[in-house]
Amino acid sequence: MSDFLTEKRDEIQARLDELAPLIAEHDRLQRALDALDGVDNSSSGSRSGGEKSGSRGAGRPRGSGERSRQALALLRQEPGLGAAEVARRIGVHPNYAYRILPGLEEQGLVEKKERLWYPKDAA
Known part of the structure; x- marks a missing residue:
């Protein structure tokens, strides 16, 4: 039984080691996305006539x-x-x-x- 548990622990640890870079990348991308929230993408500083103040473009909605x-x-x-x-x-x-x-x-x-x-x- 001890060998089985050791083997399973090793398998789980190996998988966690595999996933760690992906989790780190996910966290970096999420922070970048959070940082971009609210950044105006338009090339000009003016809004189009139909656009309301505070409206947002594409992307994850604020408060998701x-x-x-x-x-x-x-x-x-x-x-x-x-x-x-x-x-x-x-x-x-x-x-x-x-x-x-x-x-x-x-x-x-x-x-x-x-x-x-x-x-x-x-x-």
Whole structure:
């Protein structure tokens, strides 16, 4: 049984090692996409007549919730993290975590105790 467990652990570790560069690339691309949110793509500084102030072009809509989902999944896996640690783990600036965590709290998905965040179902 010990050999079986060792073999399975080695297989899992090998697969994790294979996936690590892809995860790192995903995180880099997500950060780049987040950084591009709100950047005006137009070559001129003026808006067309039908375009409303604050409207966005193609791409991931603002507030699509990807980072919120990542933060919630992390807190479900490891309850009791501070906002800065959540930010570090999901690859965003701490200010961003301080913005999304209260939103999750308003939705009743997480709660803050002292300075730590917990998923509502595990608190």
